Amino acid sequence: MKSGSNLERVIQSGQPAVTAELGPPMSAASDEVVRKAHVLKGFCDAANVTDCQTAVVRMSSIAAAVIALREGLEPVMQMTCRDRNRIAMQSDLLGAAALGLKNCLCIAGDHQKFGAAGKLKGHPGAKNVYDVDTIQLVGILKKMRDEGFQEGGDKVDVPPKFFIGATWTPLGDPVDFRPYNLKKKADAGADFIQTQGIYDMELFESQMEKARNLGIHEKTAILVGIIVPKSVMMLNYMNATVAGVSVPQQLIERMNRVKESAGDDKQQAKQIQEEEGIKITVELIQKALNIPGVKGVHIQAIEGETLIERIVKKAGLYPRPCT
């Protein structure tokens, strides 16, 4: 075992892994993290604790991850390249490992100009860092863990034992480079990969075939990202604006028919669209798990942690193996 994390154990066991997401609050409210941890505990193998997602200040990923861990939920701490240089990164990684964290997902991080896609103020005037990129960060983690050296060459007597993760946007531009991008992450040392949310499983399958031909699926565990759709409006928005997300027209039409069946009753429309969203999620999970080389799913229910229990149960993925 590289890290001894629960996520690593499940992946090693050969059973499909399930990860979810826990968004830290925009405040010091530890009880909010505790509440979310209880909602997710037992229904996923580990939960990603995001690191100032969309470049908005939130409780630090490490702090929120430790709170979740104390509640019995295994966290995947996230670390963006946006906010720290290699000194701060390695220092935080040592600290996080000392506090008991065992999974780390390396990501570039949304640019600070992005500021919650304009919904919040954010800090568009902030200075970013990007001292290293994601692939380099993966390499730094691996070097610390497996060789016991810092990036600069100084020794690490007690190395941080992380199960190392990275992300993949298989359907983003330039699409024919994406399998090679993934290969670089696996070559750098990523033990697991979580993909951007996939709605078009056929397109994804063709990218997975290319990944398999490069042998990547044997080097790293690929977990397919599924974003729980809540409404036709959300599907349209994601299709039009979210990078690397393509929603098939028939899925949009399906959700639209459900919405229209509620007539003018807005409350009813919201409810039945959510129900349909759960059905769609379960179908996507099943399709994803049937693709050769896929080792699990990463379910993102944005501000909807409570939905995970139902989705996991409906998808036949409950109980979780090692919790």
Next chain:
Amino acid sequence: MIVGEQKPVAEIWEMVKGYRRIIIFGCNACVAVCHAGGAKQAEILASLLRMKAVQEGIEMNVEFSACERQCEPEFIMLHAETLKSQDLVLSIACGAGVNLVSALIHDIPIFPGLNTEFYGAVPQAGVFEEVCSGCGDCILHLTGGICPIVRCSKSLLNGPCGGTNKGKCEISPEVDCAWYLIVERMKKLGTLEKLFEIQPPKNWATATHGGPRRVVIEYIVKSEEAEEKKVKGG
């Protein structure tokens, strides 16, 4: 070339309003090309400040002048006496000019009338683009002649992030994704496999992160010194 834009007149006014004798000092090199800091702009800005002074009822004498290159002492020193006779020099050269004039003219303040932005290419008349940040360790042979350090908003060295949307950057649909351009160009050149290699963490010490940078060409320094001795000895 160095690209700059003149500060808003209101901001300049706040800087200069306490001074009575002011000279606007332009530079006829780069910043004249981008219509921000040449002799012509010095003249226009002087008129604007005179008008503002009249409006505000403040007695102010505003002159203007410009030199060939404000980044070299010999051109600045031709104007030394004029500059020294003022209460304030408002330099509309790039920041290199403001710094150098400050180093040469000791007794009066030198204020900036420009925001120096970057050094860039001029793909078409009136358009200036930042395509190189001068990081001090060029890798353009690895990236199809397209610089990811400054043209990628995240300075990524190993390929695109997940934010590429229809060939554009996540920060704006107006900004090209550098990695999209790099991949497309490398495909055309038949050298895409160069991008499959992992680039290690960059040494940023050659960029501004290693402290102020300085290049010294010894043989020029020495021959100048020898020339000076000869003149003095002569």
